[in-house]
Amino acid sequence: MAYIVDLRSDTVTKPTESMKHAMVNSAVGDDVFGEDPTVNALESKLANLLGKQAALFVPSGTMANLIAIMVHCNKRGSEAMVGNLSHIFRYEQGGAAHVAGVLLSTIQNKPDGTFDLQEVENRIRGSDIHEPITSMIAIENTHNVCGGKVLPLQWVDDLSELCKRHSIPLHLDGARLMNAAAYLSASPERLVRGVDSVSMCFSKGLSAPVGSALVGSYHFIQQARRMRKMLGGGWRQAGVLAAAAIVALDEIAPQLGLDHKRAYRLGKVVEGLFLKTFSVDVESQHTNIVLVRISERSSLNADQVLTRLAQVSLAETQGDCKTPNDEGVIVKAICFNDKTMRFTLHCEVSDADLWLAIMKITFVFKELDAAYPIKS
Numbered sequence: 001m002a003y004i005v006d007l008r009s010d011t012v013t014k015p016t017e018s019m020k021h022a023m024v025n026s027a028v029g030d031d032v033f034g035e036d037p038t039v040n041a042l043e044s045k046l047a048n049l050l051g052k053q054a055a056l057f058v059p060s061g062t063m064a065n066l067i068a069i070m071v072h073c074n075k076r077g078s079e080a081m082v083g084n085l086s087h088i089f090r091y092e093q094g095g096a097a098h099v100a101g102v103l104l105s106t107i108q109n110k111p112d113g114t115f116d117l118q119e120v121e122n123r124i125r126g127s128d129i130h131e132p133i134t135s136m137i138a139i140e141n142t143h144n145v146c147g148g149k150v151l152p153l154q155w156v157d158d159l160s161e162l163c164k165r166h167s168i169p170l171h172l173d174g175a176r177l178m179n180a181a182a183y184l185s186a187s188p189e190r191l192v193r194g195v196d197s198v199s200m201c202f203s204k205g206l207s208a209p210v211g212s213a214l215v216g217s218y219h220f221i222q223q224a225r226r227m228r229k230m231l232g233g234g235w236r237q238a239g240v241l242a243a244a245a246i247v248a249l250d251e252i253a254p255q256l257g258l259d260h261k262r263a264y265r266l267g268k269v270v271e272g273l274f275l276k277t278f279s280v281d282v283e284s285q286h287t288n289i290v291l292v293r294i295s296e297r298s299s300l301n302a303d304q305v306l307t308r309l310a311q312v313s314l315a316e317t318q319g320d321c322k323t324p325n326d327e328g329v330i331v332k333a334i335c336f337n338d339k340t341m342r343f344t345l346h347c348e349v350s351d352a353d354l355w356l357a358i359m360k361i362t363f364v365f366k367e368l369d370a371a372y373p374i375k376s
């Protein structure tokens with residue numbers, strides 16, 4: 001048996017003991033009737049936290065984003081403008097088209113997760129009869145594919161200004177909003193001040209088992225509640241889940257900075273190996289995600305590296321790559337593309353786990369760097 005350090009995603013986190021306690025003891029009722037006291041408490045807490053009028057507890061981040069699209073783009077012939085690297089565009093099965101009948105129009109993300117505001121302005125459509133109507137613009141903070149990047153506040157403020165000028169609602173996919181707030185040492189309210197709606201997740205770095213939320217105006221949330229029901233997300237005694245989300249906000253959110261420090265440490269170690277095959281841009285790493293890139297001049301691909309990280313060789317266990325009980329170590333991560341791997345830190349990775357992961361990654365990266373010489 002090998003010891004596994006799972007860095008695939010912060011979604012692998014399980015409910016903490018205090019979450020389980022809160023879940024068992026939560027007061028519940030039928031949330032479709034608006035009678036679950038714990039869900040109601042969570043929704044008020046969120047509206048307060050983000051400085052908006054109302055909130056809605058929903059099963060997933062994907063559903064939260066889809067509902068936002070359905071509410072903002074409720075006119076036929078609508079389009080939502082999103083980043084080409086956004087979760088909405090890449091990882092939600094095109095639900096906007098599939099379910100909502102909304103065209104997704106993509107705008108190129110820059111490496112920091114932003115996009116060009118002049119291009120946004122030029123791309124707004126709807127004044128001409130031939131065109132769809134741009135009915136929503138969405139941003140993502142932190143930006144997952146860009147490596148957990150936190151969007152600059154000024155950029156969000158400028159985009160918000162632009163959206164207001166054109167009367168287009170601005171939606172924030174804030175699945176990891178609390179990570180962004182921790183990085184900036186700013187209140188979550190400040191981060192969402194200029195946006196009309198926000199989705200955020202409890203089931204990622206916040207360690208709750210299930211659940212996301214949509215936050216916005218009374219009117220928006222009223223419409224969102226209807227859409228949630230239509231999508232089959234009208235849940236009943238959901239207080240057992242909301243209880244965990246409340247603990248997530250109270251107890252896990254304040255500790256997110258620790259995950260960021262551990263991610264920085266991992267990035268620094270990989271950078272400090274000075275290998276030709278692997279690189280990390282540590283200086284532009286903001287939160288809990290470490291992107292390791294494989295040189296384009298190497299024949300190695302990300303799948304091969306992940307396969308090797310999931311194996312234990314005799315040689316590595318004869319060195320430091322083992323637990324105090326002499327177990328070998330497996331590190332799990334995911335590949336974003338052929339040449340990019342994502343390692344995600346979360347609250348279930350202790351300093352001891354991080355140390356084991358560092359030993360393993362160091363061993364494997366050095367081994368592969370030697371075995372796959374860079375082409376000149």
Ligand SMILES: Cc1ncc(COP(=O)(O)O)c(C=O)c1O
Nearest residue numbers: 060061062063087140144173175
């Ligand atoms: C940025 C972002 N948005 C939305 C989601 C979707 O969340 P869920 O998996 O709860 O549907 C994810 C999931 O990882 C995400 O990273």
